[in-house]
Amino acid sequence: MTTIAITGATGAVGGRVARALGPDVDRLILRDPRRAPAIEGDPEVRVATYADGAAMREALTGVEVLLLVSGAEAQDRLEQHRTAVRAAAEAGVGHVVYTSFDGAAPDADFTLGRDHWHTEQAIRGSGMRWTFLRDSFYLDFFPLFAGSDGVIAGPAGDGRVAAVARADVADAALAVLRDPAAHEDATYVLTGGEAISFADAAERMTAALGRPFSFVDQTLEEAYASRRPLTDQQWQLDAWVSTYTAIGGGALARTTGDVERLTGHAPRTLEQALAGE
Structure with a gap:
């Protein structure tokens, strides 16, 4: 039997994967053991953060396949990831399944x-085998783009994005973990079944959630100015604004069939994602 460990099991993606695997998941790597989810089979819980190489190495010793869910946004997230990857290799992990991003590149718009x-x-x-799950932006997050007034504002124009439900990302990861050898050194681009604009999303969210949403296009200058009161961190400002410019530039508009190929079902729609289906 393959020894499987999962990080991010308190989140929507890692948690769904862990619950679905049940007794087939051997170890959960968590920052806070008090938040460990109830999983059939009671997998072992190890405490480590991505930034703590020694703790990660100890937590991953004896693991063959690791689901590495990307860490929370932070200025030093890349260094955290690199530390975790080094620790996994030093611990003897043979295969890493990593949740990446559609369009990942050294000069990515986002x-x-x-x-x-x-x-x-x-x-x-x-030196480890790998599987990259390059997911698009999350459909579930679309309401979070809006302010308290329901207005989504950003420099996206009429650009479209093939956003994907977090549940579909989890289902794809689950399929890979059930047969890791069949997916070694493979990259999958996980998208929804359609590319939608913010204006489209606002109209559909209004109908689905029963409260008004709208989209207002902004210039770059307006986008930065409206967000500067929220943070003094330039990396965070750039990340927020480039979410919209990446969509506006068309970098995330393509759809793929990878969700259905991996899971056997069609990607969820915006409405299904909002309903938690």
């Missing part, structure tokens, strides 16, 4: 997509 590309390179150079 600035955090660059971190994902560099993390992929660290994994490629580690």
Whole structure:
């Protein structure tokens, strides 16, 4: 039997994967053991953060396949990822399944997509086998783009994005973990079944959630100015604004069939994602 460990099991993606695997998951790597989810089979819980190489190495010793869910947005997230990857290789992990980003590249329009590309390179150079799940932006997050007034504002124009439900990303990861050898050194681009604009999304969310949403296009200058009161961190400003410019530039508009190929079912729609289906 393959020994499987999962990080991020308190989140929507890692948690869904862990619950679905049940007794087939051997170890959960968590920052806070008090938040450990109830999983059939009671997998072992190890405490470690991505930034703590020694703790990660100890937590991963004896693990053959690791689901490495990308860490929370932070200025040093790339270094955290690199530390975790080194620790996994030193612990003897043979295969890493990493949740990356559609369009990950050293010059990705979405600035955090660059971190994902560099993390992929660290994994490629580690000697471990790998599977990259390059997911698009999350459909579930669309309401969070809006302010308290329901207005989504950003420099996206009429650009479209093939956003994907987090549940579909989890289902794809589950399929890979059920047969890791069949997916060694493979990259999958996980998208929804359609590319939608913010204006489309606002109209559909209004109908689905029963409260008004709208989209207002902004210039770059307006986008930065409206967000500067929220943070003094330039990396965070760039990440927020480039979410919209990446969509506006068409970098995330393509759809793929990878969700259905991996899971056997069609990608969820915006309405299904909002309903938690």
